[in-house]
Amino acid sequence: MGKEIERKFLIHQPNWDNLTKPEGKLLRQGYLLTDKTKTIRIRATESQGFLTIKGETIGATRLEYEYEIPVGEATELLDNFSVSELSKTRYEIGFNGKLWEVDVFAGDNEGLIVAEIELESEDETFDLPDWVGKEVTKEEKYYNSNLRVRPFKDWV
Template sequence: MGKEIERKFLIDQQKWDNLNKPEGKLFRQGYLLTDKDKTIRVRATESKGFLTIKGKTIGATRMEFEYEIPLPEATELLDNFAISELSKTRYEITMGGKLWEVDVFSGENEGLIVAEIELESEDENFDLPDWVSNEVTEEEKYYNSNLTVKPFKNWV
């Protein structure tokens, strides 16, 4: 069984803007199914496609199965079957031996920046970079699937 343990954090915009960071990768991400217990996601990067099935999140843990698929098939699935979609630029930054994936959202979610870190266990210790601010792991409005139907620009 595949398992993902992931914590999410908001980013301090000013510190992020001043950070020396690697080149980002553009993601187009759409959902074939979204409900509170499971999602089926298709993602297209510049060179690859992925199909991902995720289970219900409990704490910071959920079942996850991800498969690489040909990019033309990912694009076709997004164009013809996605019920909702978002785009973002992902930056991968390694700090303290851990990979941080920082998503800078665009379109309807422009202005939102979220960092994720995958862990071996929910109680694993790790250092927070100084550009990280509030933890939002258990706030469902920050789930990517929810951002496709209730985008950041519409939050009050």
């Protein structure tokens, strides 16, 4: 069974701006199905495609199954079947033995930056980089599937 344990945080903007970052990867992400208990997502980068099925989040845990698919097929699925999509640039940053994925959103979600860390258990301890701020793991408005319905630009 596939399981994802993930915690989400906002970033501390001044420290993020001063951080030397690796090259980011542009992601195009769309949804074929989304409701409270499940989502089916397609993601495409310049060279890869993915089909991801996720279950309902309970705490910081949910079922997740992800399969690599040809990038051309991912693009066709996005173009022809996605009910909505978003785009973002992802930065992968290692810190004290853990991988942080930082998403800088574009389009209607421009201005939002979210850092995520995947864990082995919900009670696993880890160090926070100085560019990580408030935790938003349990705030559903930060779920990518919700950002496509109620984008960051509409929050104010």
